[in-house]
Amino acid sequence: MKGAPVPEVMDAERVTRTLTRIAHEVIERNRGLDELALVGIRTRGVPIARRLAGALKEIGGHDVPTGVLDITLYRDDLMRNAVGPQPVIRKTEIPFSIDDRRILLVDDVLYTGRTIRAALDALIDFGRPRSIQLVVLVDRGHRELPIKADYVGKNLPTSLRQSVQVRLQETDGIDQVVIEGES
Amino acid sequence: MNVDAPAQARPPVPSGAKRLKGRHLLGIAGLEPSEITLILDTADAMKEVAARPIKKVPALRGRTVVNLFFEPSTRTRTSFEVAEKRLSADTLSIATATSSVTKGETLADTVRNLEAMAPDMIVIRHGSSGAPHLLARICRAAVINAGDGMHEHPTQALLDAFTIRAHKGRLAGLKVAIVGDLLHSRVLRSNLLLLNAMGADLCLCGPSTLIPAGLDRPGVRTTAVIDEALDGADVVMMLRIQQERMHGHFIPSLREYFTLFGLTPARLRRAKEDVIVMHPGPMNRGVEIDSEVADGPYSVILEQVANGVAVRMAVLYLLAGREAEESIDV
Numbered sequence: 001m002k003g004a005p006v007p008e009v010m011d012a013e014r015v016t017r018t019l020t021r022i023a024h025e026v027i028e029r030n031r032g033l034d035e036l037a038l039v040g041i042r043t044r045g046v047p048i049a050r051r052l053a054g055a056l057k058e059i060g061g062h063d064v065p066t067g068v069l070d071i072t073l074y075r076d077d078l079m080r081n082a083v084g085p086q087p088v089i090r091k092t093e094i095p096f097s098i099d100d101r102r103i104l105l106v107d108d109v110l111y112t113g114r115t116i117r118a119a120l121d122a123l124i125d126f127g128r129p130r131s132i133q134l135v136v137l138v139d140r141g142h143r144e145l146p147i148k149a150d151y152v153g154k155n156l157p158t159s160l161r162q163s164v165q166v167r168l169q170e171t172d173g174i175d176q177v178v179i180e181g182e183s
Numbered sequence: 184m185n186v187d188a189p190a191q192a193r194p195p196v197p198s199g200a201k202r203l204k205g206r207h208l209l210g211i212a213g214l215e216p217s218e219i220t221l222i223l224d225t226a227d228a229m230k231e232v233a234a235r236p237i238k239k240v241p242a243l244r245g246r247t248v249v250n251l252f253f254e255p256s257t258r259t260r261t262s263f264e265v266a267e268k269r270l271s272a273d274t275l276s277i278a279t280a281t282s283s284v285t286k287g288e289t290l291a292d293t294v295r296n297l298e299a300m301a302p303d304m305i306v307i308r309h310g311s312s313g314a315p316h317l318l319a320r321i322c323r324a325a326v327i328n329a330g331d332g333m334h335e336h337p338t339q340a341l342l343d344a345f346t347i348r349a350h351k352g353r354l355a356g357l358k359v360a361i362v363g364d365l366l367h368s369r370v371l372r373s374n375l376l377l378l379n380a381m382g383a384d385l386c387l388c389g390p391s392t393l394i395p396a397g398l399d400r401p402g403v404r405t406t407a408v409i410d411e412a413l414d415g416a417d418v419v420m421m422l423r424i425q426q427e428r429m430h431g432h433f434i435p436s437l438r439e440y441f442t443l444f445g446l447t448p449a450r451l452r453r454a455k456e457d458v459i460v461m462h463p464g465p466m467n468r469g470v471e472i473d474s475e476v477a478d479g480p481y482s483v484i485l486e487q488v489a490n491g492v493a494v495r496m497a498v499l500y501l502l503a504g505r506e507a508e509e510s511i512d513v
Binding site: 126 | 236
């Protein structure tokens with residue numbers, strides 16, 4: 001990390017509390033958990049989805065199946081990537097049928113909306129879910145597509161020069177959300 | 184995942200290489216072990232696409248791939264075609280029997296004419312060693328070698344390695360016996376380079392008339408006794424007797440070949456208990472392999488075919504990315 005100390009907008013406790021709150025909202029809005037399934041978008045949507053599954057089990061007493069989605073092959077910038085090498089593809093693992101399920105699509109940061117567009121296309125290639133709802137830990141604004149989250153952990157107004165980093169125990173060894181760069 | 188985030192926000196990459204160094208895949212020679220691992224890891228992810236209800240992803244939408252086959256092929260050609268279609272590329276297959284090649288056009292002219300249609304990639308199989316290399320020099324498209332003469336067949340070696348890794352979890356330290364016509368086999372050459380680079384222990388076996396000079400190197404032995412090769416093997420790879428390339432008397436008769444070198448259930452008992460038996464196809468049953476082995480519990484021959492599609496998808500995807508980088512550099 002470069003420059004002055006970066007502002008931490010969420011710490012570990014805050015992340016945990018936020019996910020618990022979202023789990024409550026999910027239960028409130030979806031009568032019964034038996035049709036629900038979680039799908040985390042690689043990379044950091046995956047641990048968030050797993051934690052939500054844990055919270056839903058604790059609060060609602062129901063095991064919600066959880067899958068992993070890699071959207072690389074659906075990206076709209078795939079073959080026009082001027083910044084670096086071809087993104088590495090990793091496995092998509094959705095070990096259940098998504099037909100007629102209510103899917104909770106989970107990601108860490110909602111920004112332009114392009115990742116979610118790709119994820120929706122990818123999901124629909126797996127079947128016809130009854131509905132898809134979007135869960136994000138942070139919404140930082142600056143949408144380029146008409147996409148909106150159903151559950152938001154924290155709304156975080158940012159400038160385009162900033163970048164929002166979500167770090168999680170499972171992938172980065174620490175739970176925190178920080179903003180990098182000048183406002 | 185944050186598509187538009189700066190480079191440092193990209194997820195960590197497990198393996199060493201993130202891209203292929205070259206724009207073409209002409210052979211295993213020239214690939215580094217980290218690049219081989221990248222292709223196999225990418226193929227792992229591609230394999231999942233085949234299990235979906237809709238077996239198609241939009242990654243190569245709008246790309247044109249020409250399959251140019253100057254030699255008969257069913258497995259490799261259809262495998263490439265399926266891989267291209269699963270990635271949403273537009274494909275065009277040219278078999279020489281129906282092309283102007285029969286009217287005397289040279290390879291270079293055929294390709295220059297095809298180039299005028301601006302394909303992004305050309306997959307070529309040719310009876311002459313080095314034909315893909317010639318192509319790579321004269322055309323703008325990325326070239327993939329689908330077998331050239333007695334030289335190399337890189338995607339076959341990659342799919343073999345993928346199949347071995349799927350069963351054994353690794354390549355390094357495995358005992359691999361490769362038995363058959365070593366002299367005429369491009370599959371052997373590519374497998375030899377790949378498995379040797381990845382640290383496997385190779386024992387190559389065939390009639391002494393069909394063992395070319397210069398195969399021995401650290402990690403590679405040759406023998407004319409099949410039992411010696413099979414002893415304690417983790418993997419047995421059988422090669423086809425290539426009668427169409429034999430312009431001379433290399434073996435007395437196919438029957439004698441089977442007696443001395445054919446893989447029978449009795450012989451296979453010398454190998455490890457969890458041995459896998461492979462064959463690149465097409466098989467000559469009763470010549471290099473007994474039907475009982477080919478259809479038996481140790482055989483992974485049909486798995487190899489299925490894995491071929493995933494590996495070719497990986498190669499197409501990775502090369503398409505290289506090409507995109509290049510066009511931006513210019």
